[in-house]
Amino acid sequence: MCSKCRRQLVADATPTDRESVVGEEAHIVADKIDGPRGSPPLPKPELDSYGNKILLCNVCHKIIDDQPIAYTRERVHKLKDDHERWVAELPRTQELKPVRVIPTTEWASLLHLTTGSEAWNVVRNTGFTRFAGLDDEDSEPEDVDLVDWFLGLLGDWGDIAADVEMAGPAGVRDAKRSLGEALKELADRRIVVFGGQRALRITGGVRPDTEMAEMVVLVLPEDEAPHADDGSIATMIVQRIPR
Numbered sequence: 001m002c003s004k005c006r007r008q009l010v011a012d013a014t015p016t017d018r019e020s021v022v023g024e025e026a027h028i029v030a031d032k033i034d035g036p037r038g039s040p041p042l043p044k045p046e047l048d049s050y051g052n053k054i055l056l057c058n059v060c061h062k063i064i065d066d067q068p069i070a071y072t073r074e075r076v077h078k079l080k081d082d083h084e085r086w087v088a089e090l091p092r093t094q095e096l097k098p099v100r101v102i103p104t105t106e107w108a109s110l111l112h113l114t115t116g117s118e119a120w121n122v123v124r125n126t127g128f129t130r131f132a133g134l135d136d137e138d139s140e141p142e143d144v145d146l147v148d149w150f151l152g153l154l155g156d157w158g159d160i161a162a163d164v165e166m167a168g169p170a171g172v173r174d175a176k177r178s179l180g181e182a183l184k185e186l187a188d189r190r191i192v193v194f195g196g197q198r199a200l201r202i203t204g205g206v207r208p209d210t211e212m213a214e215m216v217v218l219v220l221p222e223d224e225a226p227h228a229d230d231g232s233i234a235t236m237i238v239q240r241i242p243r
Contacts, residue, residue: 116180
């Protein structure tokens with residue numbers, strides 16, 4: 001359930017279609033200093049920790065991120081705490097298992113992204129994100145800022161991808177154009193992007209297990225980029241992206 005409105009986050013499958021996941025794993029403190037509740041920033045290891053995540057429907061996620069003055073860190077943490085307390089106090093006919101997000105594959109197969117279409121295929125139909133940007137200490141500040149902006153752009157398009165596709169081809173073209181222009185800016189700075197999707201399974205709680213995809217993106221300086229078939233992309237993911 002959404003921690004704010006308590007809406008169910010998975011719509012049941014129909015005879016013709018699979019389940020529809022409307023839940024999103026939201027950051028309480030943004031991973032960018034200019035993002036919602038992002039200042040002062042959290043240490044990097046804490047950004048993707050359980051303590052900095054809250055499960056929301058897509059509508060409430062947009063509300064709290066669009067209104068960060070009203071939805072302060074303290075208020076969002078209280079929303080999460082109150083919801084967890086409410087769930088814990090619900091009467092149960094059977095013992096509920098904890099909700100777990102389990103990868104069904106160890107790592108995604110990442111491709112070198114050079115076009116907006118390639119980036120869009122990584123963004124669409126995902127409910128979780130796993131990003132690795134440039135190292136602050138080893139990179140130029142303007143490069144770090146550019147990569148942070150690009151990763152935020154990916155996340156933003158991912159949040160609205162379903163609505164964009166429902167709106168028709170023009171919206172998808174705009175998304176691909178936006179992502180392609182961003183990739184060109186990175187390439188001009190000799191920065192390369194690898195991306196793909198990884199399958200996840202959500203288990204536990206009150207609903208049947210649900211399948212979902214995670215967007216996985218790795219950004220590197222051009223001189224550190226691995227060759228396509230040497231196996232080092234997966235190694236870099238292990239080293240750079242927290243599990």
